[in-house]
Amino acid sequence: MKNSNNKPAILETGTDNFGECPLPITGHETVQLAHGSGGKMMNQLIDRLFLWAFDNEKLNQLDDQAVLSIKGGRLAFSTDSFVIDPIFFPGGDIGELAVNGTVNDVSMCGAKPLYLSAGFIIEEGFPLIDLKRIVISMGEAAAKAGVKIVTGDTKVVNKGQCDKVFINTAGIGLLEGDYEISSHNLQPGDNLLVNGSVADHGMAVLSRREGLAFDMPIESDTAALNGLVSQLLQAGGDAIHAMRDPTRGGLAATLNEFAINSNVGIKIAQTRVPLKPEVAGACEILGLDPFYVANEGKLVVAVAEERTQAVLAAMQAHELGADAAIIGKVVAEDNGRVHVQTRIGAWRILDMLVGEQLPRIC
Amino acid sequence: MCLAIPGKVLEVYEENGLKMGRIDYAGTVNTACLAYVPEIELGQYAIVHAGFAISIVDEEEAQKTYEVWEELVKAAAEEGTDIFGMPLDEKEKDPSKRRLP
Amino acid sequence: MKYLDEYRNPEIARRILDEIHHVTTKPWVIMEICGGQTHSILKNGIDQLLPEQIELVHGPGCPVCVTPLEQIDKALVIAAGEDVIFTSFGDMLRVPGSEKDLLMVKSEGGDVRIVYSPLDAVALARKNPDKKVVFFAVGFETTAPNNAMAVWQAHREGLKNFSILVSHVLVPPAMEALLSSTRNRVQGYLAAGHVCTVMGWEEYIPIAERYKVPIVVTGFEPMDILEGILLTVKQLENGTATVENQYSRIVQREGNRPARDLIGKVFQISDRKWRGIGEIPASGLTLAPKYQEHDAEIVFDVSALKVDEPAECISGEVLQGLKKPFECAAFDTTCTPQTPLGATMVSTEGACSAYYLYDSTSLKKAGLASQETNK
Numbered sequence: 001m002k003n004s005n006n007k008p009a010i011l012e013t014g015t016d017n018f019g020e021c022p023l024p025i026t027g028h029e030t031v032q033l034a035h036g037s038g039g040k041m042m043n044q045l046i047d048r049l050f051l052w053a054f055d056n057e058k059l060n061q062l063d064d065q066a067v068l069s070i071k072g073g074r075l076a077f078s079t080d081s082f083v084i085d086p087i088f089f090p091g092g093d094i095g096e097l098a099v100n101g102t103v104n105d106v107s108m109c110g111a112k113p114l115y116l117s118a119g120f121i122i123e124e125g126f127p128l129i130d131l132k133r134i135v136i137s138m139g140e141a142a143a144k145a146g147v148k149i150v151t152g153d154t155k156v157v158n159k160g161q162c163d164k165v166f167i168n169t170a171g172i173g174l175l176e177g178d179y180e181i182s183s184h185n186l187q188p189g190d191n192l193l194v195n196g197s198v199a200d201h202g203m204a205v206l207s208r209r210e211g212l213a214f215d216m217p218i219e220s221d222t223a224a225l226n227g228l229v230s231q232l233l234q235a236g237g238d239a240i241h242a243m244r245d246p247t248r249g250g251l252a253a254t255l256n257e258f259a260i261n262s263n264v265g266i267k268i269a270q271t272r273v274p275l276k277p278e279v280a281g282a283c284e285i286l287g288l289d290p291f292y293v294a295n296e297g298k299l300v301v302a303v304a305e306e307r308t309q310a311v312l313a314a315m316q317a318h319e320l321g322a323d324a325a326i327i328g329k330v331v332a333e334d335n336g337r338v339h340v341q342t343r344i345g346a347w348r349i350l351d352m353l354v355g356e357q358l359p360r361i362c
Numbered sequence: 363m364c365l366a367i368p369g370k371v372l373e374v375y376e377e378n379g380l381k382m383g384r385i386d387y388a389g390t391v392n393t394a395c396l397a398y399v400p401e402i403e404l405g406q407y408a409i410v411h412a413g414f415a416i417s418i419v420d421e422e423e424a425q426k427t428y429e430v431w432e433e434l435v436k437a438a439a440e441e442g443t444d445i446f447g448m449p450l451d452e453k454e455k456d457p458s459k460r461r462l463p
Numbered sequence: 464m465k466y467l468d469e470y471r472n473p474e475i476a477r478r479i480l481d482e483i484h485h486v487t488t489k490p491w492v493i494m495e496i497c498g499g500q501t502h503s504i505l506k507n508g509i510d511q512l513l514p515e516q517i518e519l520v521h522g523p524g525c526p527v528c529v530t531p532l533e534q535i536d537k538a539l540v541i542a543a544g545e546d547v548i549f550t551s552f553g554d555m556l557r558v559p560g561s562e563k564d565l566l567m568v569k570s571e572g573g574d575v576r577i578v579y580s581p582l583d584a585v586a587l588a589r590k591n592p593d594k595k596v597v598f599f600a601v602g603f604e605t606t607a608p609n610n611a612m613a614v615w616q617a618h619r620e621g622l623k624n625f626s627i628l629v630s631h632v633l634v635p636p637a638m639e640a641l642l643s644s645t646r647n648r649v650q651g652y653l654a655a656g657h658v659c660t661v662m663g664w665e666e667y668i669p670i671a672e673r674y675k676v677p678i679v680v681t682g683f684e685p686m687d688i689l690e691g692i693l694l695t696v697k698q699l700e701n702g703t704a705t706v707e708n709q710y711s712r713i714v715q716r717e718g719n720r721p722a723r724d725l726i727g728k729v730f731q732i733s734d735r736k737w738r739g740i741g742e743i744p745a746s747g748l749t750l751a752p753k754y755q756e757h758d759a760e761i762v763f764d765v766s767a768l769k770v771d772e773p774a775e776c777i778s779g780e781v782l783q784g785l786k787k788p789f790e791c792a793a794f795d796t797t798c799t800p801q802t803p804l805g806a807t808m809v810s811t812e813g814a815c816s817a818y819y820l821y822d823s824t825s826l827k828k829a830g831l832a833s834q835e836t837n838k
């Protein structure tokens with residue numbers, strides 16, 4: 001879970017029953033799509049409802065995974081649900097995404113992912129051949145990532161009660177080193193690295209969305225990052241302070257979560273952020289800002305200056321990091337904010353979006 | 363208002379009686395209505411707004427503008443400093459390290 | 464991308480900036496009319512690099528922002544109707560009506576869809592003969608030919624289930640309304656490059672003469688905008704007031720003739736309300752009588768709907784350049800992109816939203832930036 005505030009606002013108000021819960025959250029009396037878009041509305045929902053109701057120190061960390069100390073060992077535990085439209089898209093499908101997404105969430109604290117669960121909610125009438133294709137792709141993705149799907153659940157709902165198929169995966173992994181890799185652990189002076197071009201996934205999916213279809217020769221970047229992470233840990237060791245995969249809400253959301261959770265400032269050089277020309281073109285057509293577009297095979301790493309080159313080299317040596325780049329640094333000013341130096345040398349604030357980014361004409 | 367971007371015409375065809383085209387934007391290709399630029403030819407650049415080409419890029423004019431700008435750069439280079447008063451030859455090329463005054 | 468990247472060159476941008484610093488001797492107030500230019504200015508941080516004497520005022524050129532509340536409310540009524548597929552450009556979906564927005568209608572079961580081109584909406588009408596397909600036809604002169612073509616095509620094909628909800632506005636009457644106001648501060652204009660791509664720039668000549676203001680037709684990339692500002696400042700410093708065309712690679716004097724012709728056939732000029740400004744005579748378009756069977760206001764009988772704008776929102780003054788977004792008591796307090804009071808906070812083109820998203824210096828100047836804000 002991700003949010004914008006260490007301390008859930010609701011915990012400070014002293015309210016102790018649901019009747020006093022400060023809903024409606026943003027003037028909405030019903031859940032809106034924006035509540036799930038990785039932006040501010042989602043953070044408010046997490047902040048004011050889930051954290052309030054579930055209040056515990058692990059959840060309140062708001063990392064992509066919980067790190068649990070059990071009998072002397074440390075486990076990483078994470079879950080994610082996948083509801084993508086379309087379910088088959090250039091470069092992947094919902095099944096592959098469901099495996100990789102949870103593998104990545106578990107990996108981002110430095111853990112080695114081991115086991116996954118898979119829960120399916122399937123719409124009545126969904127073609128079995130499509131389900132087979134999805135499940136085969138999950139098996140292949142799990143094998144590739146070196147994890148096993150060891151438990152699962154299947155539910156079928158009436159036609160119209162879900163859209164084709166929804167998949168939930170949960171994963172556990174083992175933390176072997178004594179790493180403290182967390183979005184709360186960025187230090188001024190750290191450099192920020194990304195392992196390749198941004199916005200590929202989001203634009204690949206949009207390119208097949210009804211009503212917007214365009215031909216972009218770039219596929220989704222969906223990939224399990226655990227192999228890359230283990231290389232980075234070898235190269236960077238405890239100089240790696242934070243890692244996160246910038247999925248929904250894009251690079252902007254991850255950088256803002258870093259800045260807020262660690263109470264530091266972040267400066268990014270726009271021209272250093274890798275972006276494929278075709279993806280840039282697709283973003284221009286629809287008026288979208290690639291900083292806010294989802295990725296599924298990218299990670300952002302905060303690493304101390306002295307190990308930066310080693311980590312960059314390790315990234316670039318890996319097949320998932322050939323286009324890796326240093327995109328910015330952590331500073332001890334403007335805490336909680338992300339600033340981007342624009343192409344012409346000026347600065348702008350890179351905020352989180354409120355809701356979904358919508359195609360625009362103007 | 364009015365997001366419109368330049369793209370190169372790859373293909374021209376007719377659909378429902380309208381002149382249409384496939385337009386290339388740095389490798390990503392989308393369709394656009396070409397009815398308002400009937401004279402457009404393959405390989406030319408159109409400015410496309412909300413699915414319609416509304417103008418053909420005038421390559422000669424674009425070149426002219428650019429030459430004027432290049433002159434500006436040259437003239438400034440002869441003066442030896444940029445707008446921030448930094449000597450041009452020592453100027454930091456790396457934008458992430460550049461500091462504004 | 465060719466014809467985009469060249470105009471984002473930092474070296475050349477600095478030379479033009481250098482030139483602007485060089486020629487500026489007095490304070491000047493310049494308005495960029497177009498929201499796309501506002502977006503580019505703030506996204507690239509152009510305002511931070513200009514001499515302090517130059518004040519940029521963000522004009523009313525965002526069709527999303529100036530669409531009046533009552534048109535939004537009409538859209539909401541129509542979109543919630545049975546057997547309706549309501550189509551729109553993406554940026555209209557979050558614009559607040561009196562009580563909700565189109566996204567909320569969608570979450571309540573309305574069939575609301577984003578389209579990229581108005582012709583996509585016509586295609587939907589062709590494919591769904593048993594549904595009423597409505598397109599929310601907002602925009603300035605740039606979008607008018609597209610929407611005109613959609614209606615013309617639907618009419619030609621006999622698609623009686625296709626209609627548009629028109630909220631079309633025109634730039635020159637709004638400019639004149641601003642210029643003739645006694646509170647006007649604007650001394651020079653960057654005219655909207657893509658509006659002029661369609662309409663040409665001849666209609667700006669009498670405005671420049673009558674009000675003695677320089678008007679420079681300007682593009683959207685950083686160098687275009689910088690050059691537009693440079694040309695405007697030069698005119699202001701020299702005391703001239705003519706129309707110049709910075710965006711000559713795209714804009715021709717007479718505009719796009721076929722596009723203007725079809726606008727003239729399908730639409731007719733009418734009075735229009737502008738959100739935040741009020742009604743401006745002859746500042747909009749409605750469908751010509753021949754095409755009224757495609758007018759959603761008539762088809763769905765919503766033309767009588769009248770709605771007043773919220774009192775605390777100063778978007779009208781922002782659009783007129785009389786106030787900056789952060790001078791509003793509601794800015795970043797009760798009014799955020801999450802809970803917008805006025806449309807200038809809704810569209811990312813809107814001046815308030817653009818300030819909220821991108822601008823740090825102006826906030827700092829106003830002493831409003833605080834690290835605790837955690838926006």
